[in-house]
Amino acid sequence: MGEWQAKGFWYSEWAFPLFVACLASGIFAGTHLYYVYHVGAFNDIAIVAMLEAGIKGGGYGAAAAFGASFLFARILEGPLVGILDIGGSLQTGIGIGVPALMLGAGFTAPLTSFPLALATGALLGFIIGTVIIMIRKYTINASNSTFGADVMMGAGNAAGRYLGPLIVISAIMASIPVGLGATAGAAIFYYYNKPIAGGAIIGAMILGAIFPIPTQ
């Protein structure tokens, strides 16, 4: 990853709002699918349940406050650390918080119409992307310091290495056959110089399909 290749449209600052616009457009339209067909919201059950509570007539306050606060925090954090958290900012903020605010205020059109949903999401995403690039301009980009990018990259790489052993341990705690499968898979992958996470999952799945994990 040398400096020489991090150039051009795909790496540029101004391409970022476009990428956020695409993603936010899709996520907002996903909420449209959920609102109309009850399928397709891009979030975890617990968070979608807050929106559902509003749709069922229980008030949109919880979903709106939760979503808006995540969105706000992630927009401030994103430009500083160089990674915008999709889960907090777009999936929860744009996908749950903003729709809850709109529905709470009585605007149903952006959620009932598919084209309008796409446009609303794209516009909001573009604004968020632009705000983030603006904050960057006045912080990271205005300085010669790299602000410890190397430290963070190193930590990110180091943390990743833990996943394989964690999967094996988790599999062992799930059931004996699944644990044996994960252990054997990890060992085989290690022998062939492959990351053991992949082997552990495949091993756990194969044995888990033959000997299902008992449910209480």
Place this chain on the structure above:
Amino acid sequence: MVTLMIVLKSIVIGALVGFGVGAGAARMFHAPNVQGMGAFRTFGELNACAGDPISHFSFGLGFLFNSWASVVGAGALTQDVDHRVIPNWAAAVLLWRNKNVAETLHNPKQMAIAGAAVGVVVVTLLNSTATAIPESMQLVATKVLVPAANWLINPIMPIVFWMAAMDAGKRTGIWGTVLGGLSHLVMGNAVPGIVLGILIGKGLDDSGWNKITKSMFIAVILLFVFSGFFRGFDVALLKSMYVEIPQWLIELHETFGSVVKK
């Protein structure tokens, strides 16, 4: 008819989402010089699979079963679709033909295109097939992969980032420790705080207290104050100190739509 509409819309949604996720994920590998989009967990997990297509594929597959269970049950795709399935499968597709991660996984153009293709398939599949999933596979996902991934996010990632901050010098160590602890309290995970600590600590090491480091410092304080308020940390703090919550604070929370429980 309804299924057809869901399929058609899902194709559009999947392409848009996959395109953004792919480009954002590849750009994470160039952060913070380039603004990326994804999550620290996505970044760590992509690194764990170390550019091996089978590992990327199987990791994504595990979470596909998990999402499947969730969409059948509640119509919710889970955040794993954007954070795990699409980026890892896009990486798997690209790495299958070219093992050089600089030209594939770290390349926003390649990842955006592959992500869009994967997004169309995954989102359409999940939204349209609300029927039979092998339950035994679902169980492996929820009982094995979910706990392992949760342990990675907490406590492994906080510890690894924390140690990296402490090893990088006295200043990053102190800032990382203080902001990390506060971040775990307020935001629920120490990693964002430690990363901000590294940013400020290294910024001060390199250039001292100038306009940029000062404005970053103010931004960080605002971040903590606002996320603390909106997540109700102020109320929880007062409660755990057995202090009566003042009426004006309850009313302030109410104006933003959150209800303070007595």
